[in-house]
Amino acid sequence: MKNLIIILAFLSLTVKAQKATQKTGDGFPFGNIMPGPNNVSGFLTSENSFNAYLNSIKQYVVYKDAKGNGRFKKITSTSFPSSFAEFEQRAGESQAVELKGFLKVKSDQEAYDLLKAGDPKKISFAFFSKDFLRAIGAIWEDKEISDNSPSTVYRLTKVDNNGKEDVVFEQKLADVKQMAMPQYQLQNLISSDSLVQLTWSSKLTASPVYQAKIYKKASNEQKYQLASSVLVFDVNDSSRVSFSERVTPGKLFNYYVVPEDFAGNEGLPSDTAFTISKSFSQLKGIEDFKIADSLKGAWLSWKGLPNEGVYTGIQILKSRKSTDGFIEVATVSSTDSSYYDKEILPNVVYFYQLRPLTIGAKGFGLLPSASANIAVKNQNEVPFAPQGLKVWQDSTAQVQLHWDINPEIDQFAYYVLRGTSKEDMRIISPALRTNIYTDSLSNLDGQTTYFYGLKLMNISQKMSDLSTTVMFKPLKVEFVPYPSGISARYADGIVKLLWEDMIAKHDEVIGYKVYRKGKADKEFKLLNSALVNTVIFEDATAEIGETYEYGVTALNGSASQSVLSPVATVTIPISSVLAPPADLYLVNKVEGVYLSWPNQADSKNLNLIYRKASAEKDFRMIAEIPTDNYVDASAQKGTLYSYRIVAKSKLGNSNPGVEKSIRRN
Incomplete structure (x- = not known):
């Protein structure tokens, strides 16, 4: 046995970062780093022992470089318990009692000696418990993973009793490979009046499956609930999940299982089994x-x-x-x-x-x-009034009516009524044997609201009451005047728009819609969900460095919209938010020309240093640094140089800063 991981091959798991791409149903092998849905953890081992703290190792320290830029930060440390009492405090009383019973010892010291020796043959059962692993310092956990990315790097170091710290490994999350978890299928089901036994299986392959979650739902329940979590075991050439429980007689239950690796990543769910304890x-x-x-x-x-x-x-x-x-x-x-x-x-x-x-x-x-x-005897009753009337205008500019079919069997026909008020409605349709009708828009006025209703006649010539009426106002295309001009300017971090007041000039205009198109956009996009009823609009979503075209349309009370106004173009300069250092200081020093400048407000910006000798026509960049000083060691003695600084951010580069000159002594 070269390493404990070989013993625990069925637990194997390699890892990937929380934010790295993970295929559905895949997990990660058991090893140095193990990411799950809620944390990233790691497993510590030693040659031929469960105790990773042999050879005078005092503790392990875990560091993380979240951004992958070489800036490591300590996130946690682990250590072996100093006594069995400390182990019990970490793992809990039940875990401690169980361990002593399995080891067949009575005293705490005997149990601690065996625990410290870390003999896999005597303690291997405990590796099915995450609480046990935490208690002996065999795993570490990083729960703050919201900023993780494929570039995140973890570093594990070991510290001996003298305080000497050595690196054990460094690993980038992007380098960790994933492994497919099998999908389990129902193999066997046995049910009696009050007991259910189920077994799912899959072909035995190298996979990171550690346990399976059993989900259960009764026939009168809406959602599945977690019934239990059981360990996966191997039989010959198959991997199996077994589960049994007592149930209420006469109930129908559905079950399925979801495999899970040691880190908590879930595989694909199995097929669903249903059981009934009733003959x-x-x-x-x-x-x-x-x-x-x-x-x-x-x-x-x-x-x-x-x-x-x-x-x-x-x-x-x-x-x-x-x-x-x-x-x-x-x-x-x-x-x-x-x-x-x-x-x-x-x-x-x-x-x-x-x-x-x-x-x-x-x-x-x-x-x-x-x-x-x-x-059933005929009681000479009138039909029920029709229900569910809906009225709308379709793409062909016709008015469509649809309603629910009445339940009466002795129906003769439906009749559609229309009017400008509920008190003045007349039949406009022939006798209808269907529940749809089309009314021509040519008979309607686009500025008038109409009422539609229905009546039903049975074969005894009894007419129902009028149905619930529906109000409808036709949409007819009408000319709407548009603003003849629009101005746009960028100030105070927003684009401010101003256009001609069409509401004051035309009574039918009730508001405006504002549109914007960027250089990469093929079409204009609406900026306001609600109508604007003033001639001023402010766009706070415009991005620095972009060029936009703005336009405005007017709308009337019938929801008809004008054509787009002439557009206004505005460019948002990067210089409005990014400026070079306010000053530049040059000093001759032994090692070279020393440059310094006032510190920028945004420490994330970089500084580009440009230099030009007196004999050169153009400036050229000689350095890109995050600090506020620089030594130009390449400056030649006796030469007159000019320097200037340009600020750089993710948005782009600023204008050049103040230019100053110095002769190298």
């Missing part, structure tokens, strides 16, 4: 089935079925014959105990059958149906 012989059929005449329909009622997951619904069948010709009317919830059937004709005998539906479990068939019949 077919124990299921009940429909009882106390009755039918009553109610409001020109048949009211069906029955004794409710038991609230058990085995029932999936109740099928309602109907026929005009008692022996055959049954068709499905509806399928209702298994918890329902009544149904109202309006699809009947007066004075006609109807025969009904009700049959409980069950899940498609092995050994389950069709349950017997319950039967009853009724003939």
Whole structure:
């Protein structure tokens, strides 16, 4: 055994940064660095021992270079417990008691001696516990990973008893490879009246799977809940997940598993298994089935079925014959105990059958149906007023009407009514046998609001009441005057726009929309979600260094929009936010010309140093530095030089700063 990791091959995991690209269902091998969804951790080992603190190692220190620029910062340190009491304090009393029982020792000192020796054969079981690993200082964790990136570098050092610190390794997150986790499939399912046993399996491959999360949902629940987390084990050439629990008899449960690596990264979910602890012989059929005449329909009622997951619904069948010709009317919830059937004709005998539906479990068939019949008498009632009327204008500039179909069977026709008020509505359609109608826009005025309504006539020539009316104002294209001019200027960090006041000149104009287009944009983009009712607009989203075109449209009360106004162009200079140093100081020193300047407000900016000899025509850059001083060691004695500084940021470069000259002594 060259290294403990070989023993724990099934735990293998390499790592990737939180923000590095990770394929769905992949994990990371067990090793020096292990990132998860909430932290990055690492595992410490020693040759042939679980104790990584042998050979006089006092502690391990973890440093992180979050930006990958060489600036490491200490984030945590680990150490081995100094006594069994400290181990118990770290791991908890139950972990300590369990360890002593497994080691078959009674005293704390005996347990600590074996723990300190780190014999894998005696303590390997404990590596299934993250609490144990934390307690012996075998893993470290970095929970502050919001700034991590593929460039982030971790450094591990070891410190001996004399305080000497040596680097163990450095590793960049981008260099860590990922490994696919298998997708598990249901292999075996056993259920009884109160016990469920399930096994999922996959082909045994080199993968970082450590444990599996079992998710469970009862038939009356909306969401899956975490039922348990179990360790994955290998049998021959397969990797398996086993789970068992006691359940409430008669309930339907769904289960699936999600593999997880040691760091908490999840793989793809398995297929879903469902179980039911109920035999077919124990299921009940429909009882106390009755039918009553109610409001020109048949009211069906029955004794409710038991609230058990085995029932999936109740099928309602109907026929005009008692022996055959049954068709499905509806399928209702298994918890329902009544149904109202309006699809009947007066004075006609109807025969009904009700049959409980069950899940498609092995050994389950069709349950017997319950039967009853009724003939509903004609009560000479008028139809219900139509419901659900919707009115809109389509792309062909026509007015479309749609409504819900009434439940009455003895319908004759629908009629569409229209008017300028609810009190003045007239029928405008022929007799309609459908629930749609098109009204021509040519008959309507774009400035008028209309009311639409419906009535239904049955075969007895009884007319319903008027439906709920819907107000509608047609959209007809109309000319809207546009602002003839617009001005734009950049000041105080925003672009300020001003245009001609069309609201004051035209009564129909109610507001404006402001549009902007950058150099990279193909089309203008709307800047304001709500209408602007003044002639002033300020754009605070314009970016430094960009050039924009602005335009304005006017809108009237019918939501008609004018063409775009003439555009105004504005460029936002970088110099408005980025300036060179205010001054420059030059001094001859032994090592060269010493340059210094006032410190900039933004410490993240760089300084570009330009130099020109008296015999040269142009300045050339000789250095790019983040500090506020520089020694030009390349300056030749007796030569007159001119210097100037340019500030540099992620936005670009500033204008050149003050120019000063000096002769090198």
